[in-house]
Amino acid sequence: MKRSRFPVLVTAAVLLFFYAPIVVLVINSFNASRFGGSWEGFTLKWYEKLWNNDDIWSALWTSLGLATLASLTAMVLGTLAAFALHRFQSRLQKIHLGTLTVPLVMPDILMGISLLLFFVALGVPTGFTTIWIAHVTFCLSYVTMVVLGRLQDFDFTLVDAARDLGAGRWQTLRRVVLPLLAPGIIAGGLLAFTLSIDDFVITFFVQGPGTTTLTLRVYSMMKVSQNMPVINALATILLALTFAVVTLSFKLTRKQTAP
């Protein structure tokens, strides 16, 4: 029986559709042409301009600090939540799981506007702290799901073994449970870190004067200064960095699955 080639052709076309804009963007970051319509020779001057752009540097440091704080907070809250969901089966955990699932499908704009309205209603001035709160809120569910996934493969007889050998609760947690779960928790944290660095919409709503993250800076460059080639250069570097982070988290999660 002859199999139709159609699905395979569609798949190839989709991959081309996915990669073409990104490949063009990376190529244009080395293109001497300002508008990227045609190739006018190789240059590194956009990278040089990027290097000398103080606004981008300060936005980068803000984003990195924010992502570190937000992902650490989400790691602690998410790990506790995953333990609760895994160990207990009660009505409370059903509500808990439901509350953790809805943020995963909630459109960004709703989370952004609702948090803005919340802060305004309480009279809280927007700024670094409100962005941090917003980022923890949308990262928390992702971290919980990643750690919960790891917990499902976790061998709890190891806990009993440690307790039988005389280890206390705290000692078991610190010496047995946490080291074994560390790859999962770190993978969740890395996911939260990239989500935080990547977010624009929610940050846009809860931003305040004096705190500009990298995506907010990129957005204003796109809207106002139209400084396209520098954004291409920045995008290329970010792509390389994201690639490195995701590869690392892949390695961390895979290590334990292989026996």
Place this chain on the structure above:
Amino acid sequence: MSAAKNIPSRRAEWLLTLPSLGWLAVFFVAPALIVFLLAFKTADATGGVSAGWTLDNLRALADPQYRPILWRTFWISGTTTLICLVIALPVSFAMARAAPRWRNFLLLLIIIPFWTNFLIRVFAWKTLLQSDGLVSQLLDATRLFDESPTLLYNSGAVLLIMVYTQLPFAILPLYAAAERFDFTLMDAARDLGASGFRAFRSVFIPGISRGLGAAALIVFVATIGMYVVPDIVGGTDSEMIGNKIAQRAQGDRNLPLASALAAALLFCVLLLLILCSSAFRRSEKLDNALKGELQA
């Protein structure tokens, strides 16, 4: 377990649950409720919210300024969802039928482009579609048009880039369903004389209907709340409800009106989630009942 052990375990459960549940109750559930509440308030001159109550904001939703936008939001999202499903179906089919070592590689190939920042991906398209961009040049080379068409700042551009950003979210759940699909059923249909397309339509598509439902829900909910795409590549005649929320909130700072628009959107999203989860539960129950029947 003895009663004496049960009490600390109950306390342990609360200790583990409270941090995350408390955080979400305060920063997710309460803000969502406030959206509904502030929709009945009026704006004051300083961009805050004044004390009185009003129905004006809800009336404004029926206003000629907003009605077409609500309508447009639905048709753009609906069309995006449909296009994504139509493209994702053959892709997930091809992926599920590929050799196992190819599958994970293809999956990775689908995901990698989406490691780039969302804003930057939309921006990359803007560069491609601008008047002297690569796509215009390619179109000119085909000589199909006397005058090169405007590719940016219209609903077509919004639709194209919406599909670009949402397609993986349609492919992934469909692939997950297709991977579990029993392809010998299709061979059986072909043996019984069905054409390839007929087998695809009457056996494969019903077989992965739950994945189809999940994909449609994910894409539709994400697109009705879209803001960045129409903002960057759309024009004034392709604005969606997300643009209006952002304009009212961060532009002219009319928070109660932004709140009313957000309340309308939130209402739609919650309604969809409730409808879909009950549909899923019903189809699962039906499945279990059928399984029980077969075993008996």
